[in-house]
Amino acid sequence: MKVLVTGGGGFLGGAICWMLRERGDAVRSVQRTRSEALDASGVEQQCGDLANANHVLHAAKGCEVVFHVAAKAGVWGAYDDYSRTNVLGTRNVLDACLAHGVPRLVYTSTPSVTFAGHDENGVDESEPYAERYLCYYAQTKAEAEQMVLAANSPTLGTVALRPHLIWGPGDNHLVPRILDRARAGKLKLVGPGENLVDSTYIDNAAIANLCAAERLMPGTPCAGRAYFISIRSGI
Secondary structure, eight states, rough: EEEEEEEETTTHHHHHHHHHTTTTTTTEEEESOHHHHHHOOOOOOHHHHHOOOOHHHHHHTTTTTEEEOOOOOOSOOOHHHIIIIIIIIHHHHHHHHHHHHHEEEEEEEEEGGGOOOOOOOTOOOOOOOOSSOSHHHHHHHHHHHEEEEEEHOSOOOEEEEOOOSEESTTTOOOOHHHHHHTTTTTTOOOSSSSSSSEEEHHHHHHHHHHHHHHHHTTSTTTTTEEEEEEEEEEE
């Protein structure tokens, strides 16, 4: 199978690329900078900007499935900076899929699309999108997710996955920051210490993407739907 992964040089995108290559798929990645790890795995790389429609169109040519993982994350910055990658970039990915007749698109979203500032313990996929967002990352990811699900059609099957707090080998964001703050005595415990926090091990997040792609085609039960991906633990 010939596959396109956006953001293959990142933490989750890299894990997806590695698993795809391990099972023998031909993998192409589009990201901003070249990755030595992807070179070592035999992944074809095209470096560029998702906001460039022609670049995305070229990257998707000949592919049977697209894993759209790339995103601008964070809590600070201007709306336009997040929208350029997360909304316009996603629009370009959808347009490329339609132009080339790609039948499957697996989109990496976030549980933040439903977070409205209150406890979400026990919620499921029926939880509505938040009416207001605490940051532009969540807002633009929600806009993109709705765009992806609305694009589900008889010719393009789309699905959105919402992994939460991905961690594991190669993580250079979540766990290292937690450990650094703990060592510095700046790690704060919110609540009585019995809080439940969902997290996702990197392999599980990548496998969820592969499983979604295997079950996704236009008209299949998962097409046009969003799914939370997590393992709950006490923290």
